[in-house]
Amino acid sequence: MNIVIIGSSAASKSAVETLLKEKELDINITVVSRDSKLYYSRVLLPNYIAGEIDEERLLFVDESFFEDKRLSFIKGNVTNIDGIKKKIFIEGYGYKTYDKLIIATGARPVMPYGDNVGGVCCLRDLEDAIKIKKMAQKAENCIVIGGGLVSLKAAWALNEIGKKVTVLVESNRVLSRAVDFCCSLMVQNIFKENGISIILSSKIKG
Incomplete structure (x- = not known):
């Protein structure tokens, strides 16, 4: 069974951990996320901005978490879900089929003036924190x-x-x-x- 999980939220991590505990299950799990690093503390992002911790100290898991051969990761943004044909489209990757789909993206703030206004950004993920840290320098x-x-x-x-x-x-x-x-x-x-x-x-x- 091919299971695709969209997102790298805390719910996504819990889903992966729960599924991998079932050793007898014949499954392949693919996590699709825009994040370059999976499963980190979003609450600690302000501490990263302040320079109190680095990226590695944000992580909930280490490399051993991804050693299970049933688990794989695709970095990309999902732009389309076809529930009838059971496939998703990932920018820069293409289509990925699934038997079961879990959407665990979490919430994202609504930008009052859109996403491309200079000097304005939200704080939701590590990419946002990196952007804010650079903006704050000037x-x-x-x-x-x-x-x-x-x-x-x-x-x-x-x-x-x-x-x-x-x-x-x-x-x-x-x-x-x-x-x-x-x-x-x-x-x-x-x-x-x-x-x-x-x-x-x-x-x-x-």
Whole structure:
């Protein structure tokens, strides 16, 4: 049985580990991902931007994880899924057939002005982090949109490398979906004490 997994999210890793534990299964697993490195911590990407860790320390798995001959990897972007003929099209590779398909790409932020606006990018994967790290070398002022954990960690990382950072939060407090009001206030005060400006109840218009 040929099993294709699209994406290299935590769900993708769990699926691979679960399938490979079944030694008696006659399967071939192919993971298709745009990432050059598979299965790394996205939460630690801000630490990479700050220069606290390198790419290797982001990884959840080592090379031995890929030694199982039933597992293979294709780097590429899936642009089409044909559920009737059971095949996918991968840019730069072509068609890949499957018996079972698992889509484990995870979510991706919506870019307010599209993907090709100069000086604007999201933080979702390692490629984004590398781009932000390069952009930050030439920047003095940085704006981070969002009051969630990854956004705040990114803002802190940029502040750590000497940038003037402003955080725009649509809610009336940071981490509004994760912690209570008192905890939000504590985080906001810590950020302000360290020179990071936070603007609450703000919306982007364009």
